[in-house]
Amino acid sequence: MRKYKNQDENQVLEIYCNCCGKKLKTEKDLVQEGVFPVHMQWGYFSGKDGECHSFDVCEKCYDRWVASFQIPVEKNLQNELL
Numbered sequence: 001m002r003k004y005k006n007q008d009e010n011q012v013l014e015i016y017c018n019c020c021g022k023k024l025k026t027e028k029d030l031v032q033e034g035v036f037p038v039h040m041q042w043g044y045f046s047g048k049d050g051e052c053h054s055f056d057v058c059e060k061c062y063d064r065w066v067a068s069f070q071i072p073v074e075k076n077l078q079n080e081l082l
Helices: 059-067
Strands: 001-007 011-016 034-042 052-058
Touching: 011 052, 034 059
Parallel strands: none
Antiparallel strands: 001 011, 034 052
């Protein structure tokens, strides 16, 4: 969950993990720890047609979540981070 200083300019004030409620460390509008941001626009043939869902998950909750998957997450290593 994100709270903004100015909604029009998307200046992030605070970010919370929607799963555990932890406040994530930010400094000068930059997140200083691992976060999995999700923005999903549901399409046809779902029970949520036309809905947009947004949430943030901290790294600890992400690890716990993906550990429960029947099919593991695909991973690859990038040499450069942008």
